[in-house]
Amino acid sequence: MNKVPMTAGGVERLREELARLKTVERPRISQAIGEARAHGDLKENAEYHAAKEQQGLAEARIRDLEYKLSHVEIIDVRKLNAGGRVVFGATVELFCATEETELRYQIVGEEEADIKAGRISIASPIARALIGKSEGDEITVQAPGGDRVYEILQVLYI
Structure with missing residues (x-):
């Protein structure tokens, strides 16, 4: 493996x-x-x-x-030099234009994902759409209730 x-x-x-x-x-x-x-x-x-x-x-x-x-x-995301891009381990602050709410997620491995704690799996649709994007970028994610549009407000390496 x-x-x-x-x-x-x-x-x-x-x-x-x-x-x-x-x-x-x-x-x-x-x-x-x-x-x-x-x-x-x-x-x-x-x-x-x-x-x-x-x-x-x-x-x-x-x-x-x-x-x-x-x-x-x-x-260790603190040691990565990702240049403001979303990478594994990064914490991302988003604005959901569809629901007009702000969200904060850390992108983590599948075993450590916990949506209630704000940790989403790297394999999730939102995380896959976020990887490689930067602050100010918009993404669209297909959800069961319809497409959701998110804007990346901030990328943190904490």
């Missing part, structure tokens, strides 16, 4: 999640399995089966995080 681009903050969030899964969730699930075993017959023990399912999901997530962290390429 190729390197997975991520911001330093995204890598830190993944490391924190991995540590939490290993140090908090694993022991909690193991304890729940032990308690469920103590109830006797495992065939019809719903608590046991639920705990085993949680264990499988947690272990799968741990493997996924370890794999991603071993293939990550950390992009």
Whole structure:
């Protein structure tokens, strides 16, 4: 697999999640399995089966995080000389002419995207339209509710 681009903050969030899964969730699930075993017959023990399912999901997530962290390429946008252009990791302030609102997004890797926190995936339609553009440029993005027109107000490398 190729390197997975991520911001330093995204890598830190993944490391924190991995540590939490290993140090908090694993022991909690193991304890729940032990308690469920103590109830006797495992065939019809719903608590046991639920705990085993949680264990499988947690272990799968741990493997996924370890794999991603071993293939990550950390992009420090503060060290890039992008000349005012929108690049991976940049924070972009936009004016949506369609809705007459201002928005602020940071363009990040798929694993660290969180629209509520203002982080959009590099693979999203808005991010793909923004890459390579500069302050003052306008873009049009096709959305389910119709085309949306955005003007780039400011590009920040923070």
